[in-house]
Amino acid sequence: MSANAQNLPAQFPLPVTPSRSGNPGAKIAPASIGRPAQPGVSKVGLSDICLSYRTQRGERLLALDHINLQVKAGEFLCIVGPSGCGKSTLLHLIAGLHNQTSGQVLIDGKPVAGPGTDRIMIFQEHGLFPWLSVAENVGFGMKMKGIARAEREERVRYYLRLVHLGKFEKSYIHQLSGGMRQRVAIARALATEPDVLLMDEPFAALDAQTRDLLHDELERIWSETGRTIIFVTHNVREAIRLGDRIVLLTFRPGRVKRNFAVELPRPRHLEDPNVAQVAGEILADLREEINRSLEAEYNEGVKPKIDPNANEESRA
């Protein structure tokens, strides 16, 4: 990782000298490192998750079909699948932003309902609040929890330094580049000290160089903080670059098609021939699903939209 730190592209604005070993805010250790998990119980468990919804034409459509998945504490799990397979929706279910039709989401073996700050989502469109400064955004979750201002400010500073945005506390979101916004979103998520980070194609809208950098940063943050990460992407190489394990979902209804353990040594690089080779294997499986999704799209003319926000108004 340190090799990457020296090869930063010049145009990328890094406010803090990229010395990643010396951590200026190390005195405040993230609370949940080494939080005792019951042995044998997974951090996140999905048991028989089904989700069906009604399309605009009034038909019932099964989006997720008996998803069973166990994620260990500290694991980096990537979920890949063609668009429309329900991978984002699955993440919304785990976050508690949407309710499954049947089945359970378990955290440390206990079923959860509704959102909780033990599981924080990072959205593709970052979802940062434009009316708040960077620091206020990062401190938002703590403010909701009622944490005192002094501690909040200290932790905001710590997490902003962690994502190398220490000098941007007072900036507003629109003043930042796309990559910086995602780093703020990561800091905001980490600041509530969640056990699980749910990342919904967070880097899909970024250019390749920025994405490379954020892969490095995310890997470093993950190894420094020991969080469990569930990362949804349609990019197989990105999944192999980051994940301990990759779960492939089928196209409509979404089922777990295959589990791949990625045993390549870290840090991995997107151009690494080993990455390409593993990607080839997974892509062969994925291709079949993508073809099915394209076929469905051509046949129907219109792709039925999975709308995880269908009940948003009544639940807000």
Add this chain to the structure above:
Amino acid sequence: MKRALRFVIFYACLFGLWVLLAELKIWPPYLFPTPWGVWEELYGGFKDHTYWIAIAVSMKRVLIGYSISVLLGMILGLGVSSSRFLEETLGGLLVSLQSLPSICWWPLALLWFGLSQNAILFVVVMGSLLSVTLAMDDGRKQMPKIFGQAGRNLGAKGFKLFWYVLLPASLPFIVSGLKQGWAFAWRSLIAAEMLYLSLGLGQVLMMARDFSNMSAVVAVMILIIALGYIVDGVIFRSMERHLQNKWGLTSAT
């Protein structure tokens, strides 16, 4: 610079036209007041404090009435936007009520509240409440859903979710409705004041009419326009500019 120049030229021409028509004496001065007559009225009115008192009374009323509207309108708008039942029932009623000029409430307001300030306030509230309600409803719908999701995800719920997330997130979308509500409140107030001995600007205008003093009528009209414009230009413009800066929306001016 160019903009200021256009501004000056336009108003100079307008004023020139007024002077010209007044000097030609096509109509007698009691039908077409001269600029000097209006100026004298303005000067005299401020000097003997009539206008100062009228402005203070009217501003106080519109502030009270508008505040009530904003508060009630936000609650109503929130209700309408979060319940399909309310949207289909109350929402439709509110839209149809919007075609009713608020001064039509005056006869009922008189019966309900008596010949008092409260009757005026009622008309002001009825004038601006609908705009604020519909703006709030619309703002909640236009607001990107992701803000609500992110807020709930970070542990905000109930009132905190509304106050810290939904309200600020929808503010850029409701500010124009708030502005419209202000304009309606101001118009309703003047209309109601014209019908009742009220000390406000509306009554000063009617008194001028009763004395057939058209210069004074025009003077008060100018005051009403100026006050409405100042509130709009100072308070709402700066609010919009503030929001645009924070959100990074490109300003139209």
